[in-house]
Amino acid sequence: MPHPFVWVPGGGARHASKDRVPPPSVEFPEGTVVSTLCGAEVSAEVDEVSWLWRTCRECDERTREIVGLEPLSEIERRVGRSDRDQ
Ligand SMILES: [Zn+2]
Structure with missing residues (x-):
């Protein structure tokens, strides 16, 4: 079963977003206004460069929670990088 985001x-x-991607697409078409897990609304951009952007920290944490992964903050604490920029 696919993840719900x-x-x-x-x-x-x-x-990351829980909005529904219009089938049969697997990603949002360019320009789609999407509600993100961090509470923002962004306009989807799908060129190759945009996929190289940094991952939103809050969305990262929320998706980890959804799929049952350890929080980033836990991992950072363990490896001693708790002073990392947020
Ligand atoms: Zn986000």
Whole structure:
């Protein structure tokens, strides 16, 4: 079963969203306004460069929670990088 979210680049970062991608697409069409897990609304951008943007920290944490992964903050604490920029 697929995860109940998709990654979408928009506004200078890669966010995750629970919005439904219009079938049969697997990602949001360019320009789609998408609600992200971090509470923002971004306009989807789908060129190759946008996929290289940094991952939104808050969306990253929320998706990890959804799929049952350890929080980033836990991992960073363990490896001693808790002073990392947020
Ligand atoms: Zn986000």
